[in-house]
Amino acid sequence: MDSAVTLADISVSYGATPVLKGIDLVLPRGQVTVLAGPNGCGKSTLLATIRRMLRPSAGMVAVGQDDIMTLSERQLARRMALLAQHASAPDELSVFELVKMGRFPHQGFLRQWTDADARAVEAAVEATDLAPLLERRLDTLSGGQRQRVWLAMVLAQDTPIICLDEPINHLDVAHQLQCLDLVRRLNRDMKKTVVVVLHDLNLSARYADFMVLLKDGRVQATGTPDDLVTEATVREVFGIDSRVISDPVYGRPLCIPLSARP
């Protein structure tokens, strides 16, 4: 398997509390990888470690062939973009001004705006369908629109790898689907490697090419959704009984959790 990101024996602690314990993982290039698991399992921490926001107490993360510790901030930002879970920008910013910021790692004092910048921003705006909103201020947008702007910024960064930390948390169901459809389109049409933290097991199964299930800071299982989302694994990872069926529309596994007392 061609690897976009490789983690070797990664351990991370917050103070004295270990959060990730000896993680070995290979994230496939050109695929949508979903990191999933119960609350507090360490999935957001894992994403933060991949993006070098946390320094692991042991182990190594490699992007392609390169240890991320050997890359400069700028080099890393040209290879891996990140959409934060609680991304926030000043209200006065326009849509265009925020999307344009995605170009920062490619610019310099003399090259503040090149043709490459214009092309990347244009492509990002087109992919996210933002052309009619370009001059709007951020505080006039709905939550769904705002998330699209952030995705466009990340896209304008023009990196082979995109990391998304719970991108659909505060969206209604229509916008959740819109967002994930967009993410998949980026993967299929623009060959982006996507690493995304998701809460919802069924949406994970629907959009993932490759899934990583975490529990208590350890990788519990990896594989395709078909391999992974089974009644046994759900019991093991989430501690609940469930029935897993094949969904009648997309043929992906669909988990129906069973109430503790029916």
Add this chain to the structure above:
Amino acid sequence: MIGSHRPARLGLLQVMYRPRALALVGVLAGLVAALALASVALGSTWIPLSRILAALVGAGAEMDTLIVVDFRLPRALMAVLAGACLGVAGLLLQRATRNPLASPTVLGIVDGGGVAVLLFLILFSDADDSLMVSIHWQPAAAALGAVVFLGLVFWLSREQRTAPVRLILYGVAVAALAKAAITLLMVTGPVYRASQATRWLAGALDGVDWMEVRIAGVLTVLLLGVAALVTRRMNVLDLDEISAHGLGVGNPLNRLGLFVLAALLTATAVSFLGGIGFVGLMAPHLATALLGRPTGAGLVGTALIGAALVLSADLIVRALFAPIEVPAGAVTALVGGPYLLYLLTRKGSTHG
């Protein structure tokens, strides 16, 4: 090309600009020039424009030349330099802390400079109340005080940089501490020194000489140049910490660098001018309202508006209170104090 933005190329420099913002910056520059001219023309004797120009090119009457070149021009230039420094210092602080209330005055940095000036005057006086070192070291003392007090606020707020009100509270506490120290030093120190320090503390522009203008000018140009270089980085720091990290501006030293630059700019201004307050609070807000947030135009605009504010304050005190020399800082505080109150009472203003 895209909406109000236009790409442009100047030799090796490739940029994006907004024609409207560029025009507004031009208007602001004109305003500052007009205020500076008015400042030179106005005083105990009115000197018309033609005689000012004659004096400037060395063809004026001897008296005109003395008044224009030796007395009034340094004063006007110092107002421009100090205003620009204070405005940009406020802008950097507001961005570094992601807090619209941050500014040299609110964070207690100006008062910190005051403590240092008093300590300087007292420590280096001999038994006869005369200074043992040159008075030209006073600006250096003020600068040191400003830097130390900003460092103190930064250290106190290191964990809570994103909680706007808390940061302001630290600033208020530090400023209160500085003011208490100032009072104590004034009461216990030599009387002559106290009156000398009072003028500095209130921020007065009279008695500025060319030597001071030259030093302040060099420092201002250098520091504003560095500010121009870090503007793009500062725009990215406007986002939340994690998004900024994703764009390659994750190192905490970036924010620290903005603090240090702001401290040096404040120090440059207050060391020569004294405690002119609230310019650093108001100038960035006005510039953002006029020119938008994330641009180089915002930086230039902030500097120009800061200059215009200090020039106006100085003009007002001279027009209303002459021949008594009321410090310009009194006017900026009269406007800036209520403005700060307005900001504090306004709702939903947490994201700088």
